[in-house]
Amino acid sequence: MGKLVERLLQLVPVLLGVSTIVFLMMALTPGDPVEIMIGDQPITPAEELTLRQDLGLDKPIGERFVVFLENAVTGDFGMSLFHRRPVFDVIVERLPATIELSLVALIIALATSIPLGVMAAIKKNTIIDRVATIGSLLGVSLPGFWFGILLLMLFAVQLRLLPVSGRIGFDSEVAPITHFLLIDTLLRGRLDAFWDALSHILLPAITLGLPMTAILTRVTRTSMLEVLRQDYVAFAEAKGLSRRRILFRHALKNALIPTVSVAALETGSLLGGNMIVETVFGWPGLGRLVVESIFVRNYPLVQAAVLFYAVTYVLVNFVADLLYTLLNPRVKL
Numbered sequence: 001m002g003k004l005v006e007r008l009l010q011l012v013p014v015l016l017g018v019s020t021i022v023f024l025m026m027a028l029t030p031g032d033p034v035e036i037m038i039g040d041q042p043i044t045p046a047e048e049l050t051l052r053q054d055l056g057l058d059k060p061i062g063e064r065f066v067v068f069l070e071n072a073v074t075g076d077f078g079m080s081l082f083h084r085r086p087v088f089d090v091i092v093e094r095l096p097a098t099i100e101l102s103l104v105a106l107i108i109a110l111a112t113s114i115p116l117g118v119m120a121a122i123k124k125n126t127i128i129d130r131v132a133t134i135g136s137l138l139g140v141s142l143p144g145f146w147f148g149i150l151l152l153m154l155f156a157v158q159l160r161l162l163p164v165s166g167r168i169g170f171d172s173e174v175a176p177i178t179h180f181l182l183i184d185t186l187l188r189g190r191l192d193a194f195w196d197a198l199s200h201i202l203l204p205a206i207t208l209g210l211p212m213t214a215i216l217t218r219v220t221r222t223s224m225l226e227v228l229r230q231d232y233v234a235f236a237e238a239k240g241l242s243r244r245r246i247l248f249r250h251a252l253k254n255a256l257i258p259t260v261s262v263a264a265l266e267t268g269s270l271l272g273g274n275m276i277v278e279t280v281f282g283w284p285g286l287g288r289l290v291v292e293s294i295f296v297r298n299y300p301l302v303q304a305a306v307l308f309y310a311v312t313y314v315l316v317n318f319v320a321d322l323l324y325t326l327l328n329p330r331v332k333l
Contacts, residue, residue, distance in 0.1 A: 011314045016069075018310040019303070023068060026299045027061050033081050033297035068303065077304035082296055087304045091286060096179035097167060098278070098285035102270045104182075104201055105209035109266075113213045114259065117220025118252065121228065132217055139214025148207040148280040155203060162199050165282030172196040204281040208274055212266040219262045223255040230254075264320030268313035 034052055043051075052058040056067070056078070071078060077087035120132035155162045163169070168181055172193040177184045182201070185194035227233065228251055236246045275287035282288075286305055293301045 011318070014314055015307065015310055019069065019072065019307055020065075022303050022306045023065050026297070026302055027064070029297070033057065033299065068300075072304075072307065078300040080293075080301045081298045082293075083301075087300045090289070090301060091305060091308065094284065094286045094289045097283060098271070098274055098287055100180045100182065101201060101204055101208065101274060101278070101283060101285060102267075104205040105212070105270055106267060108205055109209040109212040109216060110263065113216035114220055114256075116213075117217045117259075118224055118247070118255075120217070120221040121224035121255075122247070124225065129221075132221065136214040136217045139210045139217075142210065144207055144211065145276045145280050147210060148204070148277055151203045151207060152281070162203055165200075167200050167284060168193065168197045169200075204277050204283050207280070208270060208277045212263070212270065215266060216259055216263060220255065220259050223258045224251065227251045227255045260320055260323050264317050264323075267316050268309075271309045271312060 034048060034057060038048065038051075049058070056064060059067070068078075075088065077091075079085065080087050080090050083090050116132045116135075120129040123129050152164060156164045168185075172185075172190070174181075174184050174188045174190055174193050177187050181197040182194060185191075185197055233246060233251055236250055271287070274283075274285060275291050277283065278285045278288035279291050286308075290302060290305045292298075293305070
């Protein structure tokens with residue numbers, strides 16, 4: 001228990017460092033949010049000063065940073081400069097779309113990469129191995145925004161099989177329960193709406209999960225090849241155990257330890273990558289909101305969103321450490 005608490009306490013300086021960097025980057029970035037909000041509207045200097053005071057932008061940068069940290073500890077991230085609503089409420093409103101997209105991308109990546117990696121290891125130096133290796137190299141090399149545009153051009157524009165953007169069609173919308181459309185449509189008994197929501201999420205999820213699929217395929221293949229060379233695998237073969245039992249009960253369990261480690265890191269990367277993917281596909285999630293907020297210098301919202309990304313990233317890696325102990329009891333926190 002002491003080790004668990006110690007690991008959790010180690011997250012505090014990481015989050016503090018992320019908060020400091022994000023705050024300074026936004027504060028030092030050229031552009032004035034007040035001027036952007038005013039635009040071409042006629043306004044007096046007194047009205048401009050009042051607006052700055054209302055937004056808290058009239059204070060020195062050091063004082064603003066201290067206020068930001070004090071409020072962040074209590075979960076108060078202030079008001080969004082452009083939505084004129086609490087930042088927390090705006091993020092919570094967009095968060096389900098991002099979580100749903102990331103989970104579907106993660107499922108696609110795991111469901112394809114682990115079988116491909118295992119097959120490539122079992123069929124080493126065959127056509128299956130070569131295709132998996134070349135495919136993983138392409139998956140790592142292709143930029144997400146470019147691959148997403150290619151998918152849109154092929155499946156949405158040319159073949160007209162899948163929609164271009166959004167989460168669901170207007171005629172398929174359902175009253176929210178969990179705010180995850182794939183779940184809500186099933187809970188409402190709307191199979192037609194479920195397939196509509198699935199068709200909308202498919203392309204962005206494939207685009208987001210492609211780099212993760214490529215990396216995990218290579219990691220699983222390498223790890224599986226190393227495990228298959230171990231003495232206990234040869235001993236299991238000598239005992240006359242079936243090939244299937246050796247692969248899935250003995251080899252795969254140990255081979256998945258590096259895969260879990262890399263999958264945790266890549267799961268955190270899904271949050272960073274979703275900014276580009278959500279923008280390309282017009283996905284109404286948190287990543288797209290952050291991009292829009294950066295352009296208009298919406299400081300409180302960007303700071304809160306990036307802090308959320310950081311918290312999620314370190315927590316996912318912490319959960320991965322816990323999974324190590326389940327896969328291999330010899331690994332200790």
